[in-house]
Amino acid sequence: MRIALAALAALALTASPAMAQQNIIAPAPEIPAGITVESVMVPGASLAGNLEGNATAREAIVVLPPSYGKEPERRYPVVYYLHGFAIDGRNFYNFMRIPEAVNNNAGRGAEFIVVVPDSLTRLGGSMYSSSVTTGDFQAFIASDLVAYIDSHYRTIAMREGRGLAGHSMGGYGTWSIAMRHPGVFAAIWAQSACCVSPRRETVESATTLAAIPLADGIKADFGTRAALASMVAWSPNPQNAPYFADFPIKDGALDETVLAKWANNSPLAMVASHVTALKGYAAIGADVGDKDFLLADDTAIHEELTRFGIAHDWAVYDGDHVNRIGRRFDEVVLPFMARHLDKGQ
Amino acid sequence: MTRSLAALGAVCVSLLAFAAPAQAQEKARLNWVTFHSKAMEGNLEGNPADRGAYVVTPPGYDENPDKRYPVVYFLHGFFATPQMYQDMMKFEEAVDGAAAAGNDVILVMPDGFSKYRGGFYSNSVTTGNYEGFVGEDLVAWIDANYRTIAKPASRGLAGHSMGGYGTWRIAMKYPGTFSSIYAMSSCCLTPQPPSAEAMKQVEAMSADELANAGFAQLAPIATLSVWSPDPTNPPNYWYTGLKEDGTVDPLVEARFAANAPAAMLGQYVPALKSLEAIQIDIGDKDFLMQGNLAFKAELDRFGIAYGWEVYEGDHGNRIKDRIRSHVLPFFAIHLDRE
Numbered sequence: 177m178r179i180a181l182a183a184l185a186a187l188a189l190t191a192s193p194a195m196a197q198q199n200i201i202a203p204a205p206e207i208p209a210g211i212t213v214e215s216v217m218v219p220g221a222s223l224a225g226n227l228e229g230n231a232t233a234r235e236a237i238v239v240l241p242p243s244y245g246k247e248p249e250r251r252y253p254v255v256y257y258l259h260g261f262a263i264d265g266r267n268f269y270n271f272m273r274i275p276e277a278v279n280n281n282a283g284r285g286a287e288f289i290v291v292v293p294d295s296l297t298r299l300g301g302s303m304y305s306s307s308v309t310t311g312d313f314q315a316f317i318a319s320d321l322v323a324y325i326d327s328h329y330r331t332i333a334m335r336e337g338r339g340l341a342g343h344s345m346g347g348y349g350t351w352s353i354a355m356r357h358p359g360v361f362a363a364i365w366a367q368s369a370c371c372v373s374p375r376r377e378t379v380e381s382a383t384t385l386a387a388i389p390l391a392d393g394i395k396a397d398f399g400t401r402a403a404l405a406s407m408v409a410w411s412p413n414p415q416n417a418p419y420f421a422d423f424p425i426k427d428g429a430l431d432e433t434v435l436a437k438w439a440n441n442s443p444l445a446m447v448a449s450h451v452t453a454l455k456g457y458a459a460i461g462a463d464v465g466d467k468d469f470l471l472a473d474d475t476a477i478h479e480e481l482t483r484f485g486i487a488h489d490w491a492v493y494d495g496d497h498v499n500r501i502g503r504r505f506d507e508v509v510l511p512f513m514a515r516h517l518d519k520g521q
Numbered sequence: 522m523t524r525s526l527a528a529l530g531a532v533c534v535s536l537l538a539f540a541a542p543a544q545a546q547e548k549a550r551l552n553w554v555t556f557h558s559k560a561m562e563g564n565l566e567g568n569p570a571d572r573g574a575y576v577v578t579p580p581g582y583d584e585n586p587d588k589r590y591p592v593v594y595f596l597h598g599f600f601a602t603p604q605m606y607q608d609m610m611k612f613e614e615a616v617d618g619a620a621a622a623g624n625d626v627i628l629v630m631p632d633g634f635s636k637y638r639g640g641f642y643s644n645s646v647t648t649g650n651y652e653g654f655v656g657e658d659l660v661a662w663i664d665a666n667y668r669t670i671a672k673p674a675s676r677g678l679a680g681h682s683m684g685g686y687g688t689w690r691i692a693m694k695y696p697g698t699f700s701s702i703y704a705m706s707s708c709c710l711t712p713q714p715p716s717a718e719a720m721k722q723v724e725a726m727s728a729d730e731l732a733n734a735g736f737a738q739l740a741p742i743a744t745l746s747v748w749s750p751d752p753t754n755p756p757n758y759w760y761t762g763l764k765e766d767g768t769v770d771p772l773v774e775a776r777f778a779a780n781a782p783a784a785m786l787g788q789y790v791p792a793l794k795s796l797e798a799i800q801i802d803i804g805d806k807d808f809l810m811q812g813n814l815a816f817k818a819e820l821d822r823f824g825i826a827y828g829w830e831v832y833e834g835d836h837g838n839r840i841k842d843r844i845r846s847h848v849l850p851f852f853a854i855h856l857d858r859e
Contacts, residue, residue: 222791305788306790306791308823415822439784440778440784440787449748451646452644
């Protein structure tokens with residue numbers, strides 16, 4: 177809770193001026209001359225029938241590089257960029273100043289299409305997991321979105337031309353989708369990934385959580401919503417309204433069955449049984465700020481990858497959970513993708 | 522549709538049999554084949570990447586060179602070699618029985634054995650990538666070397682005990698490969714990491730003691746190499762997580778959770794819902810009843826349709842009969858024929 181609140185404070189401060197209710201708002205970025213930005217609504221067959229009533233058609237912001245309009249035969253690599261918790265795709269795009277990053281990288285000789293999909297849900301974020309309650313956001317990203325972009329833009333429509341990256345919850349999604357949907361993306365980068373270790377609760381925290389009426393849960397603070405959103409993503413239960421999920425407490429004691437389901441969604445726990453998938457990537461990268469509350473967690477997955485001989489770039493930089501991520505997307509993540517994705521020329 | 526196609530297939534078989542009565546291959550044939558599994562390369566226990574499998578072809582397979590058949594993949598249990606299963610189950614007789622009922626089928630049982638007597642059809646750098654071996658390499662090799670109907674609608678997956686576990690796991694992780702599954706007396710459905718006490722005993726065991734351990738003692742050890750591997754920790758390359766203060770690193774428990782079908786199911790609902798049919802059975806005296814009931818509750822929670830039968834029996838005493846009376850008839854109904 178403490179750390180989650182710190183994250184909110186950090187992100188809210190940086191992303192100010194305004195915070196509408198509990199989701200973060202950032203002003204629209206400048207769009208450099210030559211960069212084209214489009215907004216498309218992607219139909220999400222994988223999200224159909226979700227029990228939270230989350231929208232199944234999702235906005236994706238598509239940032240096209242300078243030569244896209246001038247070279248009608250050219251195909252481009254695509255970097256899919258996943259946003260964090262308590263923010264939607266558009267405001268993440270705003271905050272990260274993606275058009276500037278795409279323009280800067282074009283200036284360095286690497287042109288990409290960058291796609292920022294939206295996965296905001298009733299409780300603040302999908303966790304990019306497969307849940308009958310929130311929707312199958314794993315398949316939405318790895319199948320529905322990729323198929324839509326490949327059929328509507330001049331992409332290099334194969335694994336070698338696709339990268340996946342994300343920040344915080346999006347870094348978590350990057351790990352999880354990379355392990356469970358191998359073969360779609362060639363290179364991945366997780367920035368300040370959250371939720372790497374298994375999420376636990378105490379009897380006290382779980383009791384408190386389970387007592388929150390849905391109407392209050394939807395409006396709760398960052399930390400409370402993060403706990404609730406994790407629950408609906410990882411221990412969904414269509415028969416347990418109104419959250420349609422199981423709290424990790426039963427008869428006054430922790431429910432280890434529920435906690436096992438949460439552990440099953442921990443990237444740290446998943447690595448050992450997904451080595452084949454991870455070794456199939458052309459390149460893997462991860463980074464975290466030295467003042468980020470997730471430093472220990474992200475270091476743990478770096479060490480687990482090392483233990484299994486999975487090659488990866490790893491950096492701890494001067495920064496916190498938020499203050500350098502936009503710049504690092506521009507100066508580290510996209511150049512990494514430039515080195516490892518098929519550039520089509 | 523499936524049934525009428527099956528009937529049509531049966532008619533074709535009898536016509537062809539009349540055409541070539543002299544050379545009729547009257548009985549199913551048991552073949553032991555070996556092939557190279559890329560998925561199994563480089564495992565640290567030295568389990569062979571050249572894997573064996575029994576392949577049973579139905580009566581008339583040779584006489585009907587244009588005919589293609591559905592395939593049932595059967596996964597054997599822990600502590601046993603495929604040969605021990607074959608000796609117990611007599612698969613060629615089961616395939617003969619199915620053929621006599623008009624249900625020609627190819628039956629394949631791959632070798633899931635390992636240094637510690639079972640790879641649990643999982644993916645571990647220590648034991649090897651058995652799930653890839655079965656879910657990808659084996660299916661591709663069988664399709665390339667036998668006259669199969671090489672489509673998911675004509676592939677079934679079944680298994681007993683550790684093989685029932687493998688059936689669930691592979692059905693979740695390789696959607697679109699098999700269209701119906703039958704899990705018999707499945708083990709390991711809920712997470713059961715070894716206790717700190719058990720970890721201490723494991724760490725104290727010599728190579729000889731490990732090699733001679735019995736079923737009950739070896740099962741948790743084998744699951745450790747399968748679900749908590751550690752390539753930096755020779756000679757056994759597993760991670761017990763035992764710390765100096767006598768507690769176990771919670772990562773080990775989490776790794777076991779990440780391999781337990783009851784914990785995994787919520788993430789794989791679309792894969793299971795995409796199956797045409799699921800059947801589960803277990804003996805009323807089976808020690809694995811609790812785990813199967815817990816898993817059944819998970820299936821119910823998500824509205825996944827399945828058949829469920831509790832029969833009079835224990836973990837092993839009815840398996841041979843039920844392969845004949847239930848498993849192959851189930852696939853006769855659900856697998857598409859030509």
